[in-house]
Amino acid sequence: AQSVTQPDIHITVSEGASLELRCNYSYGATPYLFWYVQSPGQGLQLLLKYFSGDTLVQGIKGFEAEFKRSQSSFNLRKPSVHWSDAAEYFCAVGQDTGKLIFGQGTTLQVKP
Amino acid sequence: EPEVTQTPSHQVTQMGQEVILRCVPISNHLYFYWYRQILGQKVEFLVSFYNNEISEKSEIFDDQFSVERPDGSNFTLKIRSTKLEDSAMYFCASSEPGRRADTEAFFGQGTRLTVV
Numbered sequence: 001a002q003s004v005t006q007p008d009i010h011i012t013v014s015e016g017a018s019l020e021l022r023c024n025y026s027y028g029a030t031p032y033l034f035w036y037v038q039s040p041g042q043g044l045q046l047l048l049k050y051f052s053g054d055t056l057v058q059g060i061k062g063f064e065a066e067f068k069r070s071q072s073s074f075n076l077r078k079p080s081v082h083w084s085d086a087a088e089y090f091c092a093v094g095q096d097t098g099k100l101i102f103g104q105g106t107t108l109q110v111k112p
Numbered sequence: 113e114p115e116v117t118q119t120p121s122h123q124v125t126q127m128g129q130e131v132i133l134r135c136v137p138i139s140n141h142l143y144f145y146w147y148r149q150i151l152g153q154k155v156e157f158l159v160s161f162y163n164n165e166i167s168e169k170s171e172i173f174d175d176q177f178s179v180e181r182p183d184g185s186n187f188t189l190k191i192r193s194t195k196l197e198d199s200a201m202y203f204c205a206s207s208e209p210g211r212r213a214d215t216e217a218f219f220g221q222g223t224r225l226t227v228v
């Protein structure tokens with residue numbers, strides 16, 4: 001069965017530090033991969049997506065993610081975190097039906 | 113910028129009561145979804161809806177749940193007889209026509225349902 005695992009439930013980084021949020025997936029074919037962010041009181045906003053081609057994808061708000069098939073991973077990165085990046089981050093894999101399978105989410109806290 | 117809107121933002125209901133959660137998807141979208149997130153757990157797929165019928169549903173979406181697109185703009189989720197375990201954040205989403213696996217789903221801000 002397809003699944004998504006985000007190993008880190010909670011991460012705290014200092015403002016200005018680099019960030020990497022981990023995501024591992026289990027999917028037989030080429031996956032359609034997404035990262036969403038949920039700020040307090042807001043809906044889920046798409047940060048970036050990967051379907052094919054260049055394995056390093058750029059998203060909004062300075063985020064990027066790298067697809068590594070050999071590791072079944074799609075980790076999200078940002079070189080320098082801002083206080084406004086504090087939120088919950090969800091990795092998801094999309095199925096042909098349009099359904100998304102989400103990981104359990106990672107809560108990011110940013111220290112001043 | 114177009115967005116998916118959900119009402120109410122928070123609903124408290126007594127166990128056994130019926131609730132209707134409302135969503136206004138983005139106007140030119142044709143695929144509609146409901147997801148839920150029980151506190152501390154994953155966001156889970158409930159149901160997808162296309163061309164006025166359910167296209168897929170999860171095992172969570174039992175006979176107590178129903179969806180409807182009563183007019184050209186609203187998309188509703190009804191829970192007929194709520195249980196304590198239905199307490200969760202419910203998200204509506206919509207997406208454009210097209211190849212669905214790679215089509216971005218736009219999410220609403222969610223309705224927090226609390227069953228007491």
